[in-house]
């Protein structure tokens with residue numbers, strides 16, 4: 405029989421980066437809080453997202469640097485041992501769930517394992533327990549989206565890729581976003597013959613066209629084949645592999661197929677209607693306070709339909725913001741500049757105003773593309789085509805947006821994020837001293 409287990413000030417659903425950060429912050433301000441997780445504690449990012457991806461990518465990055473220096477002073481041939489790399493990755497991920505749960509418990513957050521579902525506006529059911537609270541935080545994240553086509557059961561996802569025992573000889577990725585470009589780089593570097601199939605001709609559409617075109621070319625030089633403007637309409641199992649078919653008599657045989665066509669919020673089996681919470685296919689509908697249509701129920705991280713990129717850094721900011729709301733603050737959320745990186749070959753990064761946004765007001769914003777090929781930072785590494793794009797506000801003369809394409813793009817975008825966020829002028833940047841020669845010391849010449 406179900407029973408009211410306890411009453412809480414707040415119940416947080418989902419123990420990913422958003423939920424764990426929210427629960428810890430709510431507890432730290434003296435409130436009684438419960439956290440519910442149905443699968444791996446820690447959520448997507450450390451178990452099947454950013455962190456395992458970055459562990460695999462670290463080997464890819466080392467190989468790429470060595471490849472560029474081969475014949476330029478470096479002799480050793482470096483190659484990826486996928487099975488050892490996977491053991492290395494699992495050594496990290498295998499302890500995450502229990503360590504995260506233990507960490508929450510030692511912070512005196514009450515933990516529950518199981519699927520959470522609202523049964524009323526102030527009650528959530530998990531297993532045999534009914535939890536009552538004054539406030540709820542939905543932090544249930546997203547799951548990989550699949551294509552609704554015959555043979556969809558043969559499609560694998562980023563979760564499967566990040567735990568592959570063996571890299572197949574030939575693999576195909578459907579999609580053209582972050583996941584497709586990151587997995588393509590890792591698989592190609594690990595020796596697979598990779599094909600990326602996209603239903604349109606504009607991959608990574610939030611990033612500048614020029615930089616994306618260069619990235620596509622770079623991946624092609626790494627052996628990745630791109631098929632644009634191609635719908636895949638069926639997957640069939642043929643022997644140990646698969647046959648993809650599509651419009652215009654398209655047909656391709658491959659060892660494995662991965663869908664990387666976006667992610668879907670985990671909001672459909674949460675009993676949201678019973679709680680008066682509205683949602684769309686973007687997630688829980690929230691206002692500028694991250695409040696849902698039921699004022700005492702908030703949504704944060706990937707599960708919220710907030711107008712920002714779905715990233716771990718964003719989940720953390722939203723978690724701390726909601727905890728502060730529960731402690732009585734009532735200001736609207738004010739997001740800082742959000743840098744983002746596609747860890748491909750090379751890396752593509754962006755922050756602030758985008759080229760697409762700047763083009764809507766060309767009288768005010770100037771787009772500057774700077775080729776860094778001859779600069780010592782990149783020349784010493786023999787990088788093929790490092791680029792930086794700056795968006796300059798002609799009125800204030802400040803840089804308001806930036807994008808970078810290079811193996812240094814992840815570090816560069818963080819520096820640019822601070823300079824843009826703090827609204828530094830070119831004059832101020834030129835006065836700064838950075839250790840030379842480093843990625844940062846190029847900033848005074850870029851500005």
Ligand SMILES: Cc1cc2nc3c(=O)[nH]c(=O)nc-3n(C[C@H](O)[C@H](O)[C@H](O)COP(=O)(O)OP(=O)(O)OC[C@H]3O[C@@H](n4cnc5c(N)ncnc54)[C@H](O)[C@@H]3O)c2cc1C
Nearest residue numbers: 418420421422442447448449453454520545705706715716
């Ligand atoms: C392959 C991949 C690579 C990525 N790389 C990066 C990167 O490099 N940098 C970056 O910033 N972001 C990256 N991301 C995105 C990042 O992982 C997410 O933005 C982040 O995990 C969102 O955190 P979250 O807590 O909102 O959701 P999640 O991490 O998805 O956590 C939600 C949790 O809620 C649980 N849950 C769901 N429903 C229920 C329920 N009803 N009851 C109980 N529990 C429930 C889930 O099991 C899950 O553990 C990547 C994502 C993927 C898939």
Ligand SMILES: NC(=O)c1ccc[n+]([C@@H]2O[C@H](COP(=O)([O-])OP(=O)(O)OC[C@H]3O[C@@H](n4cnc5c(N)ncnc54)[C@H](O)[C@@H]3O)[C@@H](O)[C@H]2O)c1
Nearest residue numbers: 579580581582583584602603664665666667714745746747
């Ligand atoms: N480095 C990072 O920060 C990182 C890495 C991976 C994932 N993520 C997060 O996860 C999210 C999901 O990544 P994603 O790559 O799955 O999604 P995405 O939204 O970035 O890209 C989806 C791609 O699939 C294409 N697509 C959609 N429907 C299709 C169809 N029917 N056939 C073929 N292509 C189709 C889209 O045109 C788009 O190119 C990202 O938006 C990001 O928030 C972040």
